[in-house]
Amino acid sequence: MLSIKRRALPLVPAYSITTHKSQGQTLNKVVIDLKLPKDTDDIAAVYVPLSRVKRLTDLIILRHFDYKVLLIKPSKSQVAEMQRLDKLHIETQMRFSGWF
Template sequence: MLSIKRRALPLVPAYSITTHKNQGQTLNKVVIDLKLPKGTDDIAAVYVPLSRVKRLTDLIILRHFDYKVLLIKPSKSQVAEMERLDKLFVESHMRFSEWF
């Protein structure tokens, strides 16, 4: 008599994308690693993934991280871009008010 045993890993299909790729998307579930490489000061690396889910229960933080990563201030160029986009929004709203 031949006996065969089979073992399998409990794998769950998943999808992964970069922080920059998921900007503007709303996702059902997010797993994020907030442990950033040394020298990284890109606020988008923290803000974007944290803001992609509608409910806190749909967010999982992969491992322990330094809470200071949540205190990262935007760079001058990021602030300038936000100001540019705000100005563009106001101008668009005034020009195309019937669409808003």
């Protein structure tokens, strides 16, 4: 009688993308590593991945991180871009009010 046993890791197919590639997308599930390299002052490295899901339950933070990364202040150009996008959002809502 021949007996064969096999052991395997329970792997799930998945993929990854960079923070910059994820901009503008809504994702079903996000796993993020908020442990950033020292001297990182790019607020997009934190905000973008955190804002890709609609529900908090769809977000997993991979490991412990320094809370200070959530306190990164945006640069002047980032603030200007956020203001431009806010204005565009309001104009779009007004122009297409029947859609909202």
